[in-house]
Amino acid sequence: MQSKAATPDEYMAELPEDRKEVMKKFRKTILDNLPKGFEERMNYGMLGYVVPHSKYPDGYHCDPELPLPFMNLASQKNHIALYHAGIYSNPKLLKWFTSEYEKCADSRLDMGKSCIRFKNPKKIPFELMGELVTKMNPDEWIAQYEAKVKS
Numbered sequence: 001m002q003s004k005a006a007t008p009d010e011y012m013a014e015l016p017e018d019r020k021e022v023m024k025k026f027r028k029t030i031l032d033n034l035p036k037g038f039e040e041r042m043n044y045g046m047l048g049y050v051v052p053h054s055k056y057p058d059g060y061h062c063d064p065e066l067p068l069p070f071m072n073l074a075s076q077k078n079h080i081a082l083y084h085a086g087i088y089s090n091p092k093l094l095k096w097f098t099s100e101y102e103k104c105a106d107s108r109l110d111m112g113k114s115c116i117r118f119k120n121p122k123k124i125p126f127e128l129m130g131e132l133v134t135k136m137n138p139d140e141w142i143a144q145y146e147a148k149v150k151s
Contacts, residue, residue, distance in 0.1 A: 002045025011047055019075045022121040026073055026080065026129065033130040037138035038070060046074035046083075051138045061149050070141050071133070079110075079117040082129065086136040088114035089144050093135055097128075104128050 005011035008027070015023055027047060031040065039052045043066075050067040053059055060066040072083040087094045101109050104125045110117040118124045136144070 029126045029130045033133040035137040046072040048072050079119045082116045083114050
């Protein structure tokens with residue numbers, strides 16, 4: 001479900017009532033923990049957290065007009081999803097996350113390569129999600145991205 005919203009605030013305003021509070025809390029968790037240098041904006045119809053062209057002029061290799069994506073947060077039809085490129089590209093970070101998730105969550109981890117899905121909004125481990133957000137700054141993400149894409 002990609003939104004046509006032009007801004008993150010428009011995205012939040014158009015959410016179904018039953019998702020607004022949890023998405024507001026998730027967004028705040030991200031913004032409170034997001035390392036300096038990332039920016040929030042709409043990205044692929046979702047809330048996006050990107051490395052702006054001012055920091056990384058090359059942009060995204062698939063479309064250099066776009067800033068380098070890092071994370072997206074979305075309210076999908078049947079779940080809330082956090083897409084985190086760092087856990088997709090960094091096995092050490094993935095291992096840390098899955099281990100910590102088992103310790104603090106009372107539900108099974110539902111995850112794809114970079115997508116963490118939360119079908120029950122009442123079971124989102126916000127503290128862990130905030131810690132995950134802090135684990136990679138823009139310079140580390142750029143280095144990881146270039147090592148994977150430009151090698």
